Amino acid sequence: MHFSDYPLDSSLAYLSVNPWFVTGLVEGEGYFSMYKDYRKKTAFNIAFTIEMLKRDQDLMVKIKNFFGCGNISFNEKKRYL
């Protein structure tokens, strides 16, 4: 049986992500970073990031909607994580 013969439940596409799924994904692909802003004497920048291959951009949009904040950006040249 070819994989395309399996019916894909189109209703799945509209499901929002489960909070434990988000934690599991971050355990694998997320990172928390802090760094010194060297332009200013005592300033720091922070970032919470999840980076995946471009094919997963739909998932990134779901994660953004889940948290209700943040931004999505692309790096066209990078191939591996």
Next chain:
Amino acid sequence: MAAEIFPLTKKKGTCKYSVTSIQDVVKYIIPHFSKYPLRGTKYLDFLDFSKGIHLILEKKTLNDSSAISKNVETILDLINNMNTKRIFNSLFVPTHLTGVPLDPNYVSGFIEGDGSLILELNGTRKYRMSISVDQHYNNYTLLDSLRAVLNIDSLLIVNKTTGVLKISKSGDK
């Protein structure tokens, strides 16, 4: 309907979701991970990250220059000892989650992130399907609980010096 097949691994490009606003992190990100905690070594990075943000916010209320430089020192110290710079003296055990079972959704999220699903030709007529997750040796406890949930007999230590652990399960068809 013919399926379109993309050579996924050959496609370039990554997609990044990031939150850089301290206000948003305090309001949305920290509460999520307090309610649904991480279980691996990343939990420690989350704790340091939260502590750092607390200190960054505290700095804004300080006036005394020696208090400010002490605050900055403490933040720099956190930065220099988190993520890849963290040194482990013993294996990390998630005591904050003792007795809390792995949620199935956590398992699928983790495999989405760090797992691989493999289909390969085994000999000429047989196919082998396998699921595999690689982790750093420090995450032994996490991978071992994943192993139990997936009903896999043993953990495979690929290389203890570089610290790669693997669980994999396969079946022939």
